[in-house]
Amino acid sequence: MNAWFERFKFDGRRLILRNFSFQFFSLVMPAGFYLLFTKVMVTGNVPASFNVKYMGSMIVYSGTINALFGIAAFLQRDREAGILQWCWLSPTGIRPYYLSIGCWSLLMNTSSVVVLGGIAMGVNHVSLSVAQWGAIAGIAILGQLSTMLLGVLMSFVERAETLSVLSNLITFPMAIISGLWWPLGLLPNWLQPIGKLMPTYLINDWLGRVATHGTLLTSDILGTGAWMISLLVVVIVSVRLLLKRSDGVVRA
Amino acid sequence: MKPIIQATQLQFSYGAHAVLKDVTLSIDPGEIIGLIGENGAGKTTLLNLMLGLFSVRRGQLHLFGQQPGAPIAKQKIGTMRQKDMVIRGVTVQEVLRLAAAQYPEALNVTTLLKNLELTAIAKQRLTALSGGQLRRVTFALALVGNPDLLFLDEPTVGMDTNAQQAFWRGIQQLKAAGKTIVITSHYLPEIQAVADRICLLRNGEIAFQGTFQALQEQYQQVEITCQTALPVAAFENLPGVTAVTKTGPRLNISSEAGDATLQALAPVLADLRQVTIKRESLTDIFVHLTKGVIA
Known part of the structure; x- marks a missing residue:
């Protein structure tokens, strides 16, 4: 228990408290975008539903940035620095390490719900019931597991430079075609069906419907679940292959 | 006494390239073993096998049974390890x-920091430390679990002279406390000062295993120089002699069994003038062994 608690404290310090990149890119930037597109770059009255839905979009965007830039780079850097190997050599192994990073990732997503929700309430007077806020937090946390798993998968890229390119190539196109930055209807017709398959679209749509009392779609829920299970299988297989190659070398 | 490490006919290959060939090694509790050899001799591979980072595929290897x-x-x-973690x-x-939290019988961190003279940098970020300071922190990380067996891979690389001296003093204290230590290093004098035994690897094989004294006794390379009127033939068949050359009255004798050769020279000593005897240092022996000159 003590080992787990120390690990949790240790990772919290370096992942959140002393991590300027997370604070800026995952919290300040989405919050800035939210204010920009709901307060600054608008004329006339913005529909209340847009303020709510765009909050959901920015929550998903924050989680995506966090998973594909933050967590992926973090895990890759840890492996390069020999931290994973060090954990592997300790009696508790690497499981607590991944568990702690996973927990903190979820808490990081929670913090984006708190920050963006706070701004939506304070600045745009968004008013939701406690049940809605709870549902939004739950969906944001669990729904983002698929992007988090994608981040874990990307962290196995050998070089930091390659990872950076990969993160850019995946995150921004995915954010655009899944309608996080502007409505999906503005995209070309041929691109919209592809966008609707993205995990970020499914979560965003799910969040928007919960926040606006809309009808929940089973396709959002099943699609999110399918992404999660598929990526979980790919991550488990990849980790096993990478940790123990055929020549018997552990690459932790 | 049951050995802490027991390797029997251990082999390891990267693809078709054999890195370790039939390594058999036994290390008892409380021993300090110097694992020496040139780059690529197989030291780090052997260490990685012992740590479980590489899988044992041929031969046997047990640590603490x-x-x-x-776990x-x-x-x-x-x-x-050779590489310091910069978190x-x-x-x-x-x-x-x-x-410390990962080990059941860990040392007190505050006491450890004090003992290793790290208290002054205890609150500094790892990213702000110098190479030598990081090395000392890596040493502290190796000790914090209060281990019975320590693996030290090139431990003093990057340390300044004072830190190196403090480090070796620490090793002596650990030795006195009965810890078993396996050290790899390129610096023979460092190993010689602390190790009970050395294990010299050459091309993945153990070229020598034993004490420094045994090494010196086994490899008694001696160069004898003198002036004499006696012919070369009088020395060629003496025990251990590998080469005899004569230039005018000056005679050079190379021997691989110094003591035996000197004893055999006793009857003719009266005919020899200006005799000088040069024994090879341990470093010379190490160089010869690792290059395969002595086999």
Whole structure:
């Protein structure tokens, strides 16, 4: 228990408290975008539903940035620095390490719900019931597991430079075609069906419907679940292959 | 006494390239073993096998009677790798507290920091430390679990002279406390000062295993120089002699069994003038052994 608690404290310090990149890119930037597109770059009255839905979009965007830039780079850097190997050599192994990073990732997503929700309430007077806020937090946390798993998968890229390119190539196109930055209807017709398959679209749509009392779609829920299970299988297989190659070398 | 490490006919290959060939080695509790050899001799591979980072595929290897990498064995092992960990956003004290929490019988972090003279940098971030300071923190991380067996891979690289001296003093204290230590290093004098035995690897094979004294006794390379009127033939068949050359009255005798050759020279000593005897140093022997000159 003590080992787990120390690990949790240790990772919290370096992942959140002393991590300027997370604070800026995952919290300040989405919050800035939210204010920009709901307060600054608008004329006339913005529909209340847009303020709510765009909050959901920015929550998903924050989680995506966090998973594909933050967590992926973090895990890759840890492996390069020999931290994973060090954990592997300790009696508790690497499981607590991944568990702690996973927990903190979820808490990081929670913090984006708190920050963006706070701004939506304070600045745009968004008013939701406690049940809605709870549902939004739950969906944001669990729904983002698929992007988090994608981040874990990307962290196995050998070089930091390659990872950076990969993160850019995946995150921004995915954010655009899944309608996080502007409505999906503005995209070309041929691109919209592809966008609707993205995990970020499914979560965003799910969040928007919960926040606006809309009808929940089973396709959002099943699609999110399918992404999660598929990526979980790919991550488990990849980790096993990478940790123990055929020549018997552990690459932790 | 049951050995802490027992390797029997251990082999390891990277693809078709054999890195370790039939290594048999036994290390008893409380021993300090110097694992020496040139780059690529197989030292780090052997260390990685012992740590469980590489899988044993041929031969046998046991640590504390367990397979390498077994949780019980991990509790008793401390490791100082060649590469220091630079973790962003955390201090020396924080990383040591995390490490201590992983072991059932860990040392007190504050006491350890004090003993290793790291208290002054305890609250500094790892990213702010110099190379030598990081090396000392890596040593502290190896010790914090209060291990019975320590693996130290090139431990003093990057340390300044004072830090090196403090480090070797620490090793002597650990030796007195009965810890078993496996050290790899290129610096023979360092190993010679602390190790009970050495294991010299050459091309993946153990070229020599034993004490320094045994090494010197086994490889008594001697160069004898003198002036004499006696012919070369009088010396060629003496025990241990490998070469005899004569230039005018000056005679050079090379021997691989110094004591035996000198004893055999006793009857003719009266005919020899200006005799000088040069024994090879341990470093010379190491160079010869690693180059395969002595086989």
